[in-house]
Amino acid sequence: MALLDYLLGQRRKSSANKAKDRLQILLAHERSHAKAPDYLPKMREEILAVIAKYVEIEEDNLKISLDEENGFEILELNLVLPEGKG
């Protein structure tokens, strides 16, 4: 039986490996969020309000992110306008 368990264990991924994989993804995600400045959510809301004055957009269609590249901080705004309107 021990041999059978061993062989089955090889095929199934160990729970410790699952834990590590899940944490790797989660921590990377949470670290990037933790670094984002506190004003980002509020700024996003205000920008949305301004845009909504002129075009009808879905809230989810505005993405804001702050990244660092080669020593420069890049504020990226990505807005998808609805189709067929304008």
Place this chain on the structure above:
Amino acid sequence: MARVIVVTSGKGGVGKTTTSASFAAGLAQKGFKVAVIDFDVGLRNLDLIMGCERRVVYDFVNVVQGEASIKQALIKDKRVDNLFILAASQTRDKDALTQEGVGKVIEDLRADGFDYVICDSPAGIEKGAQLALFYADEAVVVTNPEVSSVRDSDRILGILQAKSKRAIEGDDPIVEHLVLTRYNPNRVQAGEMLAMEDVVELLNIKLLGVVPESEDVLQASNSGLPVILTEGVSASEAYKDIVDRFLGEDKPQRFLSVEHKSLFKKWFGK
């Protein structure tokens, strides 16, 4: 010049107070003058673990609020020379501590010639935990090889790097150390528990030591004795190694692999 060391984890129940008590006792045994402060206002526990719960007259909040001097409030340990405990208040709430008040207590301890001030943080990431880490020069992050503990430790590392005095004032960053507690090499080998290497890789901090899961930790707390003072048990050995490594000694890591009991021990030992 006193070094301020916070013992922190985010998650509760991982061994912060056990580690604070043993780490402080171990440093004092080496001849340093050590104060260990319980920051868990409202839920004090360090006095119990250190076995001085009946000797608390004044507490941390009394000192912060000017109702007692630091000398009146410090409880001298009866087993280890140079070891002093400052208990948390059991009756006040966490708002009784202020950043200035805590800073003043640390200044007083510096003036009194203490070498190390160990801050035993409460669980969580709220005010109490942030006050415990604010003045830290070094941090001992206590983690269990378990998903939620690793995640919470990562959060606390982020707070150490953003909200401590050193981070805000742009000084050299807090020196971070990992203490991995409740480690069970049998379960690691069976693939049921995160291995030391995995936790170190995930958190990306320097390992100070591994404390194996052990019945002796509960036994020590039952009798109010820091486990490091229990002779001849693995948890005590592990904490002694941790103190030695903290003081710069180069000691190989232990308690990482499954111990094979000798036939003799199997038959005649425990």
